[in-house]
Amino acid sequence: MALNRLRLVLWLLVAFAALAATGLYAYTTLNRPARVAGLGQGDYQLATTSGEAFTAASLVGSPSMVFFGFTHCPEVCPTSLAEMTTWYEALGDEARDLKSFFITVDPERDTADVVADYVGWTGHVTGVTGSVEETAKATASWAVYAEKVPLEGADYTMDHTASIFLINAEGEFEGTIAYRESSDTALAKLRRLLSL
Structure with missing residues (x-):
């Protein structure tokens, strides 16, 4: 009788351990950013506001944040730029190798001078435009x-993706920071990116 009870307890412990292992695997898998092969690796030729070429190769060598927006954006873009600036301040020296790029989705209005003026106050974000x-x-x-x-009238606005792309030093996609994501979560993602 005692032996049967011991077997039952042992089998319950084995079942509990298996469930815990399965739960841990599912949790870590779901919370790991999905890699998207080739994202951002296309054949495009843009330029920074200082006139340097900006291609997929420009993202190799340092971890980066990449954000697509436009200078006439009423809310999402200025908010995102402000948050990026705040993250740099919170990270301090940890962010010394982190690069950031604002790529316009409205090249008809967003010339290099316009974009340079728009991102200039951040002190960290490089503006990018093109044809x-x-x-x-x-x-x-x-x-x-x-x-x-x-x-x-003759005016227009732009609907656009509002996420910030996180790119590792090899130029590979590592995940995103969603629009208005909590600062703690965003900083944790950036610290992970910087640790790779």
Whole structure:
């Protein structure tokens, strides 16, 4: 009788250990950013606001944040730039190798001078622009949604992907920071990126 009870307890412990291991595996798998092969690796030729070429190769050598937006953006873009600046301040010396890029999805209005002025206050973000054709290649390469939306009169706005892409020093996609994601979560993702 005692032997049967001991066997039952042992089998319950084995079942509990198996369930715990399965739960741990599922948790770590679901919380690991999914790699997307080739994201951002297309053949596009853009330029920074200082005139340097910006291609997929520009993201190799240092971890980076990449954000697609436009200078006439009423809320998402200025908020995201402000958050990126705050993360740099919170990370301090940890972020010394972290690069950041703001790539316009509105090249018709966003010239190099306009974008340079728009991101200049951040002290950390490099503006990127290009022709309509090359911008379309870049957004396709990054699987970024960007669409012109007409407004009253001859004006328009842009709907666009609002996530910030995280890129490792090899130029590979490591995950995203969602728009208005909690600062603690964003900083944890950036610390992980910087530790790779």
